[in-house]
Amino acid sequence: MALLLLRIQTMSTETPLDLKKTINLPKTAFAQKANLAQSEPVRLEKWNKLDLYHLIRRACEGRPKFIMHDGPPYANANIHLGTAMNKVLKDFIIKSRTMMGFDTPYVPGYDCHGLPIETHVEKALEKKGKKKNDLNAETFRRICREHAENALKSQTRDFKRLGILGEWDNPYLTMSNHYEAETARMFGRFVERGWVYKGARPVYWCLKDQTALAEAEVEYHQHTSPSVYVKFPLLSDPAEIDPALAGRKVFVLIWTTTPWTLPANLGIAVNPNYEYSAFEHGDEVYIVASDLVEAVAAKCNVGETPPKVLARFPGTKLDRLEARHAWLDRTSLMMMSEFVTLGGEADAETELDVREAEKKPAASKAGTGCVHTASGHGHDDFVISRRYGLEVYCPVDHAGRFTPDVEHFAGQSVFEANDRIVEFMRERGVLLFSEKFDHRYPHCWRCKNPVIFRATPQWFIAMDQVNSDVVEKDEDGRDRSNFTDNLPDTPVRSLRAVAIAETERVKWIPAWGVDRMRNMLKGRPDWCVSRQRVWGVNIPVFYCARCNDAVADRAVIDHVADIFEKESGDAWYTHDAKDLLPEGFTCKGCGAQEWIKESDILDVWFDSGTSSIAVLENRAELRWPADVYLEGGDQFRGWFNSSLMIGIAAHDRAPYDAVITHGWTLDAQGRAMHKSAGNAVEPEKVIKQSGAEIIRLWCASSNYFDDMRASDEILQRVMDGYRKMRNTARFALGNLDGFEPERDSVPVEEMEEIDRWALAELNRVTKEVWAAYEAYEFHNVYRALYAFATVTLSARYFDIIKDRLYTFAPRNKARRSAQTALLQIGDALARMFGPILVFTADEIWENLPGRREESIHLALLPTASDENHDALLAEWERLYAIRDDVLRALEEARVAKRIGSSLEAKVILNASGSAFELLQKHQKDLRYLFIVSQVELGNSDAGAGVSITITDADGTKCERCWNYSTHVGESETYPTVCERCVAALQEIEQE
Numbered sequence: 001m002a003l004l005l006l007r008i009q010t011m012s013t014e015t016p017l018d019l020k021k022t023i024n025l026p027k028t029a030f031a032q033k034a035n036l037a038q039s040e041p042v043r044l045e046k047w048n049k050l051d052l053y054h055l056i057r058r059a060c061e062g063r064p065k066f067i068m069h070d071g072p073p074y075a076n077a078n079i080h081l082g083t084a085m086n087k088v089l090k091d092f093i094i095k096s097r098t099m100m101g102f103d104t105p106y107v108p109g110y111d112c113h114g115l116p117i118e119t120h121v122e123k124a125l126e127k128k129g130k131k132k133n134d135l136n137a138e139t140f141r142r143i144c145r146e147h148a149e150n151a152l153k154s155q156t157r158d159f160k161r162l163g164i165l166g167e168w169d170n171p172y173l174t175m176s177n178h179y180e181a182e183t184a185r186m187f188g189r190f191v192e193r194g195w196v197y198k199g200a201r202p203v204y205w206c207l208k209d210q211t212a213l214a215e216a217e218v219e220y221h222q223h224t225s226p227s228v229y230v231k232f233p234l235l236s237d238p239a240e241i242d243p244a245l246a247g248r249k250v251f252v253l254i255w256t257t258t259p260w261t262l263p264a265n266l267g268i269a270v271n272p273n274y275e276y277s278a279f280e281h282g283d284e285v286y287i288v289a290s291d292l293v294e295a296v297a298a299k300c301n302v303g304e305t306p307p308k309v310l311a312r313f314p315g316t317k318l319d320r321l322e323a324r325h326a327w328l329d330r331t332s333l334m335m336m337s338e339f340v341t342l343g344g345e346a347d348a349e350t351e352l353d354v355r356e357a358e359k360k361p362a363a364s365k366a367g368t369g370c371v372h373t374a375s376g377h378g379h380d381d382f383v384i385s386r387r388y389g390l391e392v393y394c395p396v397d398h399a400g401r402f403t404p405d406v407e408h409f410a411g412q413s414v415f416e417a418n419d420r421i422v423e424f425m426r427e428r429g430v431l432l433f434s435e436k437f438d439h440r441y442p443h444c445w446r447c448k449n450p451v452i453f454r455a456t457p458q459w460f461i462a463m464d465q466v467n468s469d470v471v472e473k474d475e476d477g478r479d480r481s482n483f484t485d486n487l488p489d490t491p492v493r494s495l496r497a498v499a500i501a502e503t504e505r506v507k508w509i510p511a512w513g514v515d516r517m518r519n520m521l522k523g524r525p526d527w528c529v530s531r532q533r534v535w536g537v538n539i540p541v542f543y544c545a546r547c548n549d550a551v552a553d554r555a556v557i558d559h560v561a562d563i564f565e566k567e568s569g570d571a572w573y574t575h576d577a578k579d580l581l582p583e584g585f586t587c588k589g590c591g592a593q594e595w596i597k598e599s600d601i602l603d604v605w606f607d608s609g610t611s612s613i614a615v616l617e618n619r620a621e622l623r624w625p626a627d628v629y630l631e632g633g634d635q636f637r638g639w640f641n642s643s644l645m646i647g648i649a650a651h652d653r654a655p656y657d658a659v660i661t662h663g664w665t666l667d668a669q670g671r672a673m674h675k676s677a678g679n680a681v682e683p684e685k686v687i688k689q690s691g692a693e694i695i696r697l698w699c700a701s702s703n704y705f706d707d708m709r710a711s712d713e714i715l716q717r718v719m720d721g722y723r724k725m726r727n728t729a730r731f732a733l734g735n736l737d738g739f740e741p742e743r744d745s746v747p748v749e750e751m752e753e754i755d756r757w758a759l760a761e762l763n764r765v766t767k768e769v770w771a772a773y774e775a776y777e778f779h780n781v782y783r784a785l786y787a788f789a790t791v792t793l794s795a796r797y798f799d800i801i802k803d804r805l806y807t808f809a810p811r812n813k814a815r816r817s818a819q820t821a822l823l824q825i826g827d828a829l830a831r832m833f834g835p836i837l838v839f840t841a842d843e844i845w846e847n848l849p850g851r852r853e854e855s856i857h858l859a860l861l862p863t864a865s866d867e868n869h870d871a872l873l874a875e876w877e878r879l880y881a882i883r884d885d886v887l888r889a890l891e892e893a894r895v896a897k898r899i900g901s902s903l904e905a906k907v908i909l910n911a912s913g914s915a916f917e918l919l920q921k922h923q924k925d926l927r928y929l930f931i932v933s934q935v936e937l938g939n940s941d942a943g944a945g946v947s948i949t950i951t952d953a954d955g956t957k958c959e960r961c962w963n964y965s966t967h968v969g970e971s972e973t974y975p976t977v978c979e980r981c982v983a984a985l986q987e988i989e990q991e
């Protein structure tokens with residue numbers, strides 16, 4: 001000390017330093033206030049100038065590929081929060097896989113064909129007083145194309161604004177020439193496999209839009225229908241069932257909620273495994289399932305109480321007996337079907353036919369166990385009718401009106417006819433009972449009107465057609481290969497069987513996806529792929545003008561597809577059939593050369609399902625199959641399904657190895673968002689006010705496997721979280737001012753122990769973040785980083801090292817040690833935030849000292865070391881537990897006004913045993929740990945805990961560092977500072 005004083009005295013002739021200027025205040029261009037709404041567009045422009053996406057591509061050359069295939073959003077409306085969330089989650093995958101060291105190109109796509117655009121264009125034409133039919137198909141298609149182009153341009157602008165990098169200049173469009181050609185070719189592949197047929201079978205039909213609908217195009221809503229109990233007189237001799245019924249007037253009772261389907265009745269189905277009963281009502285006898293006798297008698301107010309049962313018999317007794325239609329002169333065949341059930345909850349979402357519910361009467365306390373069967377108006381009806389050789393009968397036209405052969409009701413629309421049929425049956429005395437019935441009923445996704453099941457000639461892809469010469473026979477030797485109830489536990493490899501096997505192989509995230517997909521596949525009917533519309537890819541099939549033979553042939557289809565490749569699918573309209581066929585193409589049946597083109601287009605789900613082939617297989621930077629698909633839960637029946645079908649047709653396997661499902665976006669109360677309800681969070685507005693980063697952080701902050709809630713208040717919390725993390729980064733950057741990594745870094749073994757502790761914590765969080773990114777659990781990335789930034793760093797580490805960073809001489813090794821840690825922390829935070837906070841991470845990146853890539857998006861995630869830091873972490877965890885107690889005691893002293901700032905305090909600790917040893921080992925750190933001026937440690941034998949006493953600090957306050965010291969005043973040059981500051985000032989003078 002004498003020496004030191006001497007030296008200070010010798011220098012005292014020089015002007016003493018200005019104390020304020022000797023404090024190392026943080027300095028950085030990284031602003032506290034983010035101004036994201038203004039700064040993001042500037043950064044986007046910079047990325048654009050850099051052509052960042054392609055810089056990344058070049059940087060990734062030669063790395064293993066990781067392919068996330070984009071499900072195409074529909075190119076119609078502007079994006080909403082759900083669309084934004086979907087794309088942001090995909091961007092998290094792309095960017096995190098890139099930073100993990102994969103080559104992860106992103107080719108976005110747009111779904112451009114289909115009904116919503118047609119409807120939109122029709123409405124626009126109506127406003128101009130024009131009709132669709134006033135235009136030729138080419139013109140109408142051109143307007144649709146323009147509409148899709150405009151919509152996808154504005155969507156692209158919005159997606160780019162969200163910070164999503166990708167092939168935006170060259171996305172895939174289902175309406176591009178190449179894509180349309182590939183779609184047609186894929187239809188040819190199905191044809192080649194023998195999976196395509198044209199047939200009349202019931203499909204969902206929208207009366208307003210006058211087109212067939214796919215499974216994924218109907219949604220279920222409450223609907224009120226008439227529920228009726230109707231008598232069908234038995235024509236066969238009732239003695240055949242039971243001698244007790246000989247000579248009686250016997251009726252089979254059916255129940256239905258679709259009276260309009262009764263004119264199409266051809267049969268009645270009963271379950272062969274159930275018992276049925278005949279009970280008396282006056283001179284009439286009614287047949288219903290035994291379990292339902294009492295319920296039916298009570299509901300219809302018939303029979304005695306209790307009902308007098310004349311005979312009980314198994315359902316099989318009724319097989320192939322004949323009833324007469326309730327009012328028409330036509331027989332109704334009694335058939336056996338396992339589809340007929342008496343119980344079980346009818347699940348409207350998975351049912352294929354609303355009339356399914358009628359077969360589960362116990363759930364609705366309605367029904368008779370005898371099911372009215374109309375082959376043209378129900379899936380199960382169709383299957384069972386076919387097995388019994390009944391025709392497919394559908395006396396309802398495309399507008400939903402009865403055809404002329406329907407007596408009494410010809411020309412009436414089916415929904416209007418419902419009540420009239422009920423009245424008609426009442427007058428005829430065939431109606432036992434009717435009431436209103438509320439149930440979930442399928443509606444058109446587009447126009448929201450109730451739909452019907454209607455058999456029309458359509459093109460189908462057979463789910464159970466066997467792809468070989470093997471013809472499967474059932475026990476009776478009948479060919480079952482075409483039956484849709486031929487479930488895939490058979491060894492035969494039908495489309496359904498392969499699809500289910502592939503579903504089991506694919507990894508579903510969350511894991512319940514496998515059940516959902518399997519159930520959907522087990523229950524789905526043949527895929528109806530034809531639509532009676534214009535805006536799409538035409539089904540490339542020709543009919544012979546003379547003999548009407550259809551030509552569906554892969555070679556012919558490929559020929560047409562080559563023309564689409566050059567001229568787009570419009571060629572179907574701009575050319576005659578003969579110009580689309582190979583030259584001199586002749587009908588094999590009759591030798592004619594005149595052809596008629598099929599007028600139907602393909603289901604848009606066939607279009608989008610083709611994407612794995614049209615895009616993954618056709619672009620050099622991609623590959624088939626994809627590693628992962630990510631979409632909402634509505635895509636099990638939609639894109640996940642159609643993509644799987646097409647993958648199997650092309651390559652006998654799924655086009656994806658993993659499928660991730662995200663939830664819906666809901667408001668804070670868990671309700672769906674609607675503009676009209678005023679609860680919609682609009683991405684555009686959020687971006688304008690707070691920046692795209694806030695939407696991205698919101699996507700990462702909640703678990704997307706569940707539904708995601710958003711509201712102004714929720715977003716406010718996200719912004720608070722953002723500010724905290726930004727401040728953490730800013731502290732690191734501010735204290736790295738002047739730090740040159742190559743010159744100033746301290747080797748890890750020479751670092752202060754608390755700095756090594758901070759790096760050990762960083763290593764731990766890095767492992768956590770890697771694992772979370774790997775598992776696509778972005779909410780766990782957020783959670784880990786948020787806790788690290790706010791607790792580990794802000795509340796602990798930064799608080800403790802502030803004194804060292806601010807008051808030590810700039811080049812002091814202890815200060816350099818902290819800075820070395822800060823640089824690693826700042827660098828790692830930028831990388832780990834990189835995939836989520838794409839703008840902020842890049843901004844952190846460019847404010848870090850040292851040479852580095854031009855953008856964070858060219859960098860990799862930090863790698864965690866395998867070194868074991870457990871002992872270090874555990875030791876410091878114990879110190880922090882003591883610190884928490886000390887901080888609490890200091891807070892109490894402050895509240896009691898015994899101290900002002902914590903630096904005015906001295907902490908006296910008394911501990912014994914291992915606690916004492918721990919504190920003794922870190923004695924010189926304790927004052928910094930507690931942010932007090934002095935700590936006294938005593939070894940007492942009193943108990944296991946640590947006793948804490950707070951008193952006033954000794955000495956006087958140092959003007960420079962505000963710590964109290966008994967040595968203030970010992971320096972003549974700097975009479976107002978403490979001994980630590982004197983030493984620091986001396987160092988500074990020498991620098």
Ligand SMILES: [Zn+2]
Binds near residue numbers: 207208444445449
């Ligand atoms: Zn509709």
Ligand SMILES: [Zn+2]
Binds near residue numbers: 544545548549591592
């Ligand atoms: Zn012919």
Ligand SMILES: [Zn+2]
Binds near residue numbers: 959960961977980982
């Ligand atoms: Zn001081």
